[in-house]
Amino acid sequence: MSIDTVKNAESTPEQDQPYKELGLKDDEYARIKEILGRRPTDAELAMYSVMWSEHCSYKSSKVHLKYFSETTTDEMRAKMLAGIGENAGVVDIGDGWAITFKAESHNHPSYVEPYQGAATGVGGIVRDILAMGARPLAVMDPLRFGPADAPDTRRVLPGIVAGVGGYGNCLGLPNIGGEVVFDPTYIGNPLVNALCVGAMRVEDLHLAHASGTGNKVILYGARTGLDGIGGVSVLASETFDDTAGKRKKLPSVQVGDPFTEKVLIECSLELFQKGIVVGIQDLGGAGLSCATSELASAGDGGMHVWLDRVPLRASGMTPAEILSSESQERMCAVVEPHNVEAFMEVCRKWDVIATEIGEVTEGDRLVITWHDEVVVDVPPRTVAHEGPVYHRPIERPADQDALIANTPDSLERPKDLLQLIKTMAASPNLSSKKWVTEQYDRYVRGGTVLAQPADAGMIRIDERTHRGVALSTDCNGRYTKLDPYTGAQLALAEAYRNVAASGATPVAVTNCLNFGSPEDPGVMWQFEQAVKGLADGCVELGIPVTGGNVSFYNQTGSTAILPTPVVGVLGVIDDVRRRIPTGIGAEAGETLLLLGETHAEFGGSEWAHHVHGHLGGLPPKVDLAREKLLGEILVAGSRDGMLSAAHDLSEGGLAQALVETCLIGETGARIFLEGDLFTELFSESSGRVLVAVPRTEEQRFTDMCTARQLPWRKVGVVDPESDSLEIQDLGQLPLAELRAAWEGTLPALFD
Amino acid sequence: MRVGVITFPGTLDDVDAQRAVKYAEGEAVPLWHADHDLKGVDAVIVPGGFSYGDYLRCGAIARFAPVMQEVVEAANKGMPVLGICNGFQILCEAHLLPGALTRNHKLHFVCRDQWLSVENNQTAWTTRYEKQAEILVPLKSGEGGYQADENTLKELEDNGRVVFRYVGENPNGSRNNIAGITNAKGNVVGLMPHPEHAIEALTGPTDDGLGMFLSLVDSVVKA
Numbered sequence: 001m002s003i004d005t006v007k008n009a010e011s012t013p014e015q016d017q018p019y020k021e022l023g024l025k026d027d028e029y030a031r032i033k034e035i036l037g038r039r040p041t042d043a044e045l046a047m048y049s050v051m052w053s054e055h056c057s058y059k060s061s062k063v064h065l066k067y068f069s070e071t072t073t074d075e076m077r078a079k080m081l082a083g084i085g086e087n088a089g090v091v092d093i094g095d096g097w098a099i100t101f102k103a104e105s106h107n108h109p110s111y112v113e114p115y116q117g118a119a120t121g122v123g124g125i126v127r128d129i130l131a132m133g134a135r136p137l138a139v140m141d142p143l144r145f146g147p148a149d150a151p152d153t154r155r156v157l158p159g160i161v162a163g164v165g166g167y168g169n170c171l172g173l174p175n176i177g178g179e180v181v182f183d184p185t186y187i188g189n190p191l192v193n194a195l196c197v198g199a200m201r202v203e204d205l206h207l208a209h210a211s212g213t214g215n216k217v218i219l220y221g222a223r224t225g226l227d228g229i230g231g232v233s234v235l236a237s238e239t240f241d242d243t244a245g246k247r248k249k250l251p252s253v254q255v256g257d258p259f260t261e262k263v264l265i266e267c268s269l270e271l272f273q274k275g276i277v278v279g280i281q282d283l284g285g286a287g288l289s290c291a292t293s294e295l296a297s298a299g300d301g302g303m304h305v306w307l308d309r310v311p312l313r314a315s316g317m318t319p320a321e322i323l324s325s326e327s328q329e330r331m332c333a334v335v336e337p338h339n340v341e342a343f344m345e346v347c348r349k350w351d352v353i354a355t356e357i358g359e360v361t362e363g364d365r366l367v368i369t370w371h372d373e374v375v376v377d378v379p380p381r382t383v384a385h386e387g388p389v390y391h392r393p394i395e396r397p398a399d400q401d402a403l404i405a406n407t408p409d410s411l412e413r414p415k416d417l418l419q420l421i422k423t424m425a426a427s428p429n430l431s432s433k434k435w436v437t438e439q440y441d442r443y444v445r446g447g448t449v450l451a452q453p454a455d456a457g458m459i460r461i462d463e464r465t466h467r468g469v470a471l472s473t474d475c476n477g478r479y480t481k482l483d484p485y486t487g488a489q490l491a492l493a494e495a496y497r498n499v500a501a502s503g504a505t506p507v508a509v510t511n512c513l514n515f516g517s518p519e520d521p522g523v524m525w526q527f528e529q530a531v532k533g534l535a536d537g538c539v540e541l542g543i544p545v546t547g548g549n550v551s552f553y554n555q556t557g558s559t560a561i562l563p564t565p566v567v568g569v570l571g572v573i574d575d576v577r578r579r580i581p582t583g584i585g586a587e588a589g590e591t592l593l594l595l596g597e598t599h600a601e602f603g604g605s606e607w608a609h610h611v612h613g614h615l616g617g618l619p620p621k622v623d624l625a626r627e628k629l630l631g632e633i634l635v636a637g638s639r640d641g642m643l644s645a646a647h648d649l650s651e652g653g654l655a656q657a658l659v660e661t662c663l664i665g666e667t668g669a670r671i672f673l674e675g676d677l678f679t680e681l682f683s684e685s686s687g688r689v690l691v692a693v694p695r696t697e698e699q700r701f702t703d704m705c706t707a708r709q710l711p712w713r714k715v716g717v718v719d720p721e722s723d724s725l726e727i728q729d730l731g732q733l734p735l736a737e738l739r740a741a742w743e744g745t746l747p748a749l750f751d
Numbered sequence: 752m753r754v755g756v757i758t759f760p761g762t763l764d765d766v767d768a769q770r771a772v773k774y775a776e777g778e779a780v781p782l783w784h785a786d787h788d789l790k791g792v793d794a795v796i797v798p799g800g801f802s803y804g805d806y807l808r809c810g811a812i813a814r815f816a817p818v819m820q821e822v823v824e825a826a827n828k829g830m831p832v833l834g835i836c837n838g839f840q841i842l843c844e845a846h847l848l849p850g851a852l853t854r855n856h857k858l859h860f861v862c863r864d865q866w867l868s869v870e871n872n873q874t875a876w877t878t879r880y881e882k883q884a885e886i887l888v889p890l891k892s893g894e895g896g897y898q899a900d901e902n903t904l905k906e907l908e909d910n911g912r913v914v915f916r917y918v919g920e921n922p923n924g925s926r927n928n929i930a931g932i933t934n935a936k937g938n939v940v941g942l943m944p945h946p947e948h949a950i951e952a953l954t955g956p957t958d959d960g961l962g963m964f965l966s967l968v969d970s971v972v973k974a
Contacts, residue, residue, distance in 0.1 A: 172763030259804025443948040446767040
């Protein structure tokens, strides 16, 4: 086998190269030649093609994502220890603790191979958190599927759920929340987003860099194989489209081994704790291409890598294949020479394979050799950070006006509201997700204070001080379709409200922006609007976006998914013992109050979707100043012990919130409403939370709301003697009947 | 009162077991799979997780770990040993307890709050409970279906060696709703549910599990 060396490339400048098949455009290939002053070698071409793919280079989104950092003020940045551009954002939460959290997509692989795609999605985000020097503590998984009763959903959903569980459970990370949403647009493009949160002492923050000439580069973890080669460039960056009559190349999805990752985590944490790591980088998308070029460009020198030293699990692999392999469970560390032996000793203890593959050098080149012949010689920044940047055409879709004009006003209103409560509770999107979440371990590590079906997941960080964090991820793609700017803000508002409803103070935001093809000007308009909405919303709430992820090309043929900017909000709570549960009945004698205002807002609502298959009009209005006030009231209520339960109102409105709070708390309630009962029960107006207040605290709490001008209304009482949800003027719904409706849907579909 | 908690590669609930020991005012002593050393502990907990990735068969590799040779020897001399979840599987593989754990009958991993009835309150780990008391603790496993031949089941039932039974719907297809068993002497107990995840109502469904660790501390104090 002849290897394409730099020398060979210099002497054969005109040789044809398969750059198009690797996903590079003509001008991108020309630019690589210009950077290098010659044609790239096979190995260099492999590196540039994966690193310049949409997935790695953010070439279509970069110009828009800048808006996040441009709008982040110093005040918002005050508690940020690391932000966008690092493996994950890091926030100072007090008591000497730093929290790092991030979400990432693994959509395309999960469609091809649901179990492994989802499993390696979890594995990848966990390594991102580990690479910051933190112990990963919990995961969450926002998922989107086609219609619940579609045949392909029966293939995809059980596999994805088993993959998330199989990997996360074996890794020993509690799964504390997420979403399961069904919509026809996701049928060919299920979304698998995974979020991980980790904690470290502030002084232990590890940033990826390779400073210090003579320092050694150590690859440790699993061996490198042929799995996932080209996965990044093809799977994540091109549409599945066989209409042209030819199948696109479908390389194998990476295969995960959670046991290896668990050992890798413990081994890495021991290495961090011993202080023998200068820089650390996980190997994810684009494998060694990414790790070496990122480590080298983040340091102050160059790097030499002896590629033939990489331990392999397949024979006959070429340098290009080794560089682009996405074999899982690998990390790359930079270590001072005198610490190498200590590093190897820790790896031996954990039976982790570790190999010194390179060294930090003088100069500014990344040089990779293969049996003493130079196969890569590049300026690393041009690979990792100076990829192409596109200003894609942006155009508001021509049918957007028609979509907005088609309001839900003319939809037939229901006659039997009691029946509708049950019907909606049993709809796939509102039904209990227990069938899914029962497959995830939520207890491991003993720090889980709240988990699904609570509004937010909450974990204890410090057993001595009881400090903890809460997290919620949210997005309603229908709202975003109707108005991407407002939709993104509604997602932010909901995640913010969910965190506050648990008693925590929201402090930071991450996102996972799932969209269709960036080559469609309409999709780029949605993207641009959503980014602006989210960033402007964060300014208004005063909390920074600390990181995120973009997934484009989520479309089948010309049908894009609903624009789905999933927003994750992190909150801090001083004392997790003051958490607010979601279910009622914890205290004897509770009053139910509805905080916020209800208007007739049905555009994009679950009722319009489920009952009428309708999507049109405008989404609910968003008022972030109100959300902020609401959040402050909830946190104060938690701190002063005035709230015994709180549940955010979102899809399905008050009716669904009541059903859930009763069923989760296994307690009945009597409700009295005024005005149009349909609007009261099913409107999806934003900025509302249902709270249960012990009768002894009612006056104090409502006085506080009144003083701070937060609208509130008494809507009912908790009735521990009752086993039904009773709504004045409508009748009673026995809890057993409601539970059968709410919990019956997914088992009937997937068991 | 020193209680060893073993860590194998892939063990997950060792931190939880250590915390439970501390909540019961015992001293938790970490034990390493590769050491032929119990560090002079008074009792051992084999915690949950996926030891050695559960490759081959759950617990099948872990039973050969150096530390397990010591555990078997000490258990046969009467030292209290508790196996939780993967630890139960390991104790079965090591033949300290009879039977085997198989894939849940519905073929899914199951994580839920599970009611158990205490069938035997005479073991080293269950004296704090009333007989027939019902306790609520998490169950989280993919291979928790207890299986044994008819003779073994009869032996267990006739001699009161079933320690815990599932109440309500059988979550995993276990024979006779068996959730946990003990050896003939009553010093070795294995169960699939996780008492160490139910030591405080803040992070668990209840604090019902703490009784197992308090029972142990009592038993050693008495001895």
